[in-house]
Amino acid sequence: DAGVTQSPTHLIKTRGQHVTLRCSPISGHKSVSWYQQVLGQGPQFIFQYYEKEERGRGNFPDRFSARQFPNYSSELNVNALLLGDSALYLCASSSMGAFEQYFGPGTRLTVT
Amino acid sequence: AQSVTQLDSQVPVFEEAPVELRCNYSSSVSVYLFWYVQYPNQGLQLLLKYLSGSTLVKGINGFEAEFNKSQTSFHLRKPSVHISDTAEYFCAVSAVMDSNYQLIWGAGTKLIIKP
Numbered sequence: 001d002a003g004v005t006q007s008p009t010h011l012i013k014t015r016g017q018h019v020t021l022r023c024s025p026i027s028g029h030k031s032v033s034w035y036q037q038v039l040g041q042g043p044q045f046i047f048q049y050y051e052k053e054e055r056g057r058g059n060f061p062d063r064f065s066a067r068q069f070p071n072y073s074s075e076l077n078v079n080a081l082l083l084g085d086s087a088l089y090l091c092a093s094s095s096m097g098a099f100e101q102y103f104g105p106g107t108r109l110t111v112t
Numbered sequence: 113a114q115s116v117t118q119l120d121s122q123v124p125v126f127e128e129a130p131v132e133l134r135c136n137y138s139s140s141v142s143v144y145l146f147w148y149v150q151y152p153n154q155g156l157q158l159l160l161k162y163l164s165g166s167t168l169v170k171g172i173n174g175f176e177a178e179f180n181k182s183q184t185s186f187h188l189r190k191p192s193v194h195i196s197d198t199a200e201y202f203c204a205v206s207a208v209m210d211s212n213y214q215l216i217w218g219a220g221t222k223l224i225i226k227p
Contacts, residue, residue: 004155018199035215040219040220041219042116042118042157042202042204042218042219042220043202043215043217044164044217045214045215045216048214053215056214058214067180090156091154092156098159099144099146099163099206100158100161101158101215102157102158103148103155103157104155105154105155106155107154
C-alpha cells in the first residue's frame, strides 16, 4: 500500500505570492493533519480535517487555509507569503480514533 | 495547554554504546506520549507510543521508553546504537481529552553516532 504522498517535493516562491500544497492520505484513512516544521524546530500543528470538516486549527494566521476533498485528499493554501513561511510542510493521515499518525515526506517551501 | 521539552539539542555517542534521549512534558490533563524519528530529508516515523498500561514501552529498531508520571518524563533509550540510528528524534504529546489527537512537539534531539 502506498503511504502518504505530498506534492510538490520542493517549491520556491516570492514574497506576496500564493502557494497550494497537496496531500493524499493512506487508503482508508479519513483524517488529514497539516504541520509546519521550521528548520531546527519541532513541527507545529496547523489544521486537522476529518470527513471534509475542519476539526482543529493551530495558532496560524488567516493567510493559511485548507480543505479536504471527497476522496479525503487535502490541500493547504497559504496567501501573501512571508519569508517566515519558509519551512517543511508535513501532512499526516490517520484513522479517526486512532492514535498513530502516518507522515508524508513533506514539501519544502522556500520564500525569497 | 501542553508543552514538551527535549533537554538536549544534540547527543553524540559512540557506535554500540547505550543512549538516552530526554523528554519532559507539562500538562494539566492526562496525555498520550509519542516518540518519532526523522531521517535526513524524510518525513516522521513513529518509534513508539504510550497510551496506558505498562510504563515501559518497546518500539521499533530496538528503542524503548519509560513513562514516569511523577517526574512528567518519557525518556527514550537504546542499549546499543548503530550508525543507522543517526537521525533527529522528536517527543510529542496529545491530551487524552483532545478528540482530534493534536500533537504538541518538542524541538527535537539530533543523535550523532561516532564510529
